[in-house]
Amino acid sequence: MKLRENLRAFPPAAWILLGGTFINRFGTFVMPFLVLYLTRIGYSIAQAGLAVGVYGAGHMTASMLGGHLADRIGRRNTIVISMFGSAAAMLALSQARAFAPILALTYLTGTAAELYRPxxxxxxxxLVGRERSVFAFGMYRFAVNLAFAAGPATAGFLADHSFFYLFLGDAITSIVYGIIAISALPQGLRTYTKEERVGEALRIASTNRAFMIFLLATVCITMVDFQMASTFALHVTSVGLPTKAYGLLVSTNGILIVFFELLITTFVQRFRPQPVIALGYFLSGFGFALTGIARTVPALAATVVVWTTGEMVSSPMASAYVAQLAPEKYRGRYMGLLVVAWSFGMLIGPPLGTLIFARNPMILWAACGVLGVISSSLLLVHSRSRIRP
Structure with missing residues (x-):
């Protein structure tokens, strides 16, 4: 199906969902700058990395809880709880100064802010059906990255004036999305039954070896991807570039996705998913490996192009892959398992990355390349395995 035909087939409620997602993701100001914020107010690189990892722990909690709530109380209600809870937690975090409250509030922020994803x-x-899910997730990521193209650059300028503006802007955009969800989004399916045994969806998913290997590969590459919000920022400032440069580099990722991902998605959706995802995971690892030899804005922008290409190739296909294999009654929880894999990579990647970076940055960037090879190899070895719903 051509791009224009795909767009015409998109239902109005899906456009509303994408619009709300755009607003919320545009206002994701705090997370990309959390390491810089914490080091600016006096904490060490290791402590800042730990805080990002704690956010990842909240992300993981949200992944498991969000999938369960999506199937039990409905998709819309889960999104609303996430948005208003995120706004409250973000504003509370802006006022914390002692490290223990910062960690606790970072965990709560990660849980609330990411609850909506599954x-x-x-x-x-x-809304769109399984047959159009690859393109739908391409559109979803288009909305996310159109927002991300402008959000970090905006946040970089705000941070130069006051980091509090990041927290305030993040909270306001979450509230706006919450209002949109209440007033305009449909409830979606509720598939949870009282007779269903606790953990049944996880038990069914865990019996599929190929699916578990896919999740393992995703954990590996997510450890790499989340260096963008931690050690990549530290690398940019360590070579003498200003905070604005980091914001612009991260926005480059979003700009590339806005202009090219839908075209790439329309092309790759005709192929089998595992080899496509494997190619994307390899490019992501390779791109971050190149960071170690980049010292100028043009060189760093070139590395962003490489790992962004990997992201564009793999991410819509990975989400659609899970959506297509999931039984309808477990769809929210299967999507939750994918987000759990992302969360686990986020939980491990930034703390470990900042620890290695503080000792020897070149080892970190080489490890990113190795993880890219491992994740792609896992998928290629099992690319002939059929994943059963």
Whole structure:
């Protein structure tokens, strides 16, 4: 199906979902700058990395809880709880100064802010159907990255005036999305039954070896991807570039996705998913490996192009892959398992990355390349395995 035909087939409620997602993701100001914020107020690189890891722990909690809530209380209700809870937690975090409260509030922020993800993914598939899910997730990421193209650059300028503006802007955009969800989004499916045994979806998913290997590969590459919000920022400032340069480099990622991902998605959706995802994971690892030899804005922008290409190739296909294999009654929880894999990579990657970076940055960037090879190899070795719903 051509791009224009795909766009015409997109239902109005899905456009509303994408619009709300755009607003919320545009306002993701705090997370990309959390390491810089914490080091600016006096904490060490290791402590800042730990805080990002704690956010990842909240992300993981949200992944498991969000998928369950999406199937039990409905997609819309889960999104609303996430948005208003995120706004409250973000404003509270802006006022914390002692390290223990910062960690506790970072965990709560990660949980609340990421709770909506399985619900929004499941609602998108509810609205468009499995047959259009690859393109739908391409559109979803288009909205996310159109926002991300402008958000970090805006945040970089705000941070030069006051980091509090990052927290305030993040909270306001979450509230706006919450209002949109209440007033305009459909409820979506509720598939949870009282007779269903606790953990049944996880038990069914865990019996599929190929799916578990896919999740393992995703954990590996997510450890690499989340260097963008931690050690990549430290590398940019360590070579003498200003905070604005980091914001612009991160925005380059979003700009590339806005202009090219839908075209790439329309092309790759005709191929089998595992080899496509493997190619994307390899390029992501290779791109971050090149960071170690980049010292100028043009050189760093070139590395961003490489790992962004990997992201564009793999991410819509990975989400659609899970949506297509998931039984309808477990769709929210299967999408939750994918987000759990992302969360686990986020939990491990930034703390470990900042620890290695503080000792020897070149080892870190080489490890990113190795993880890219491992993740792609896992998928290629099992690319002939059929994943059963």
């Amino acid at each position: 619900a929004s993914s499941a609602l998108l598939v509810d």
